[in-house]
Amino acid sequence: MKSVNPQQSGDDLHRDWIPLLELSTREVFELMINSHLSVLEKPMEPEGPNITSMVGLAGRLCGVLSVRCQEKAAALMASKMLGVELDKVGPEIADALGEVCNMVAGNFKNKISGMGDGCMLSPPSVIMGNDYSVHSTADTPSLEVGLMFENMPLLVSLQIHS
């Protein structure tokens, strides 16, 4: 994925949201996927993430929350969520990653005072592949959280329209 906006690690105004974003992500994986995420310690592999789920936020908080990973990671999420063997997972991969993104977004906004009711979520959209560009009107640097899911990278980012 490419973005026309230079990505930084969050502006001062929203920097304290980064731990909430990480906590929201960890809770979703622990409660719904029974998986403990670890910190992303090494740079992304050259192949990088090739599946992205996005949920739009509108209202008191406007922006886009995205979850990016490799397709094999999304397949493993679907396998764990459905309780089926990995080789039995098919088109549910996109649905699973979309629902993960939806839950992370919902969990995150519910942790911020006044956002539970003041911010609506769009249905998730899922993009397969990594050769795309995002043209966002976000006017602040995105908040980024890098984690590892079963030794595979998982990137959560929140672009905020102030």
Added chain:
Amino acid sequence: MDAIRALIVDDSSVMRKIVDRSLRQAGVNLSQVFEAGDGGEALSVLEENQVDLILCDINMPVMDGLEFIKRLSTMENAKAIPVVMVTTEGGEAHVVEALSCGARGYIRKPFTAEQLKELVIPILAGKP
């Protein structure tokens, strides 16, 4: 506990499966599970089938969960069915609106089977 028939309403088929599995893990004896991808589909299911419990998302295309329970409350053959909202929308206003529309319970995603059990079992036992 007697076996019950449940209707799970969510636009995510993966989430419907998770709710189904969580109900079973919670000790709910399910004799039959119906699924619907939105409120409109759920109403269609209820026209032809009887269920004992409905678990319903809020944010769905076509007909959302709040509109669904409003319509449900006007159906003589279905308005007494307990509805539990299972949703990412966790704001107090959403909870209040859902409960005022007739929902019997409200659980936020992500959730555990234990949390679902604590909510659903008393409802199935007929406790307020």
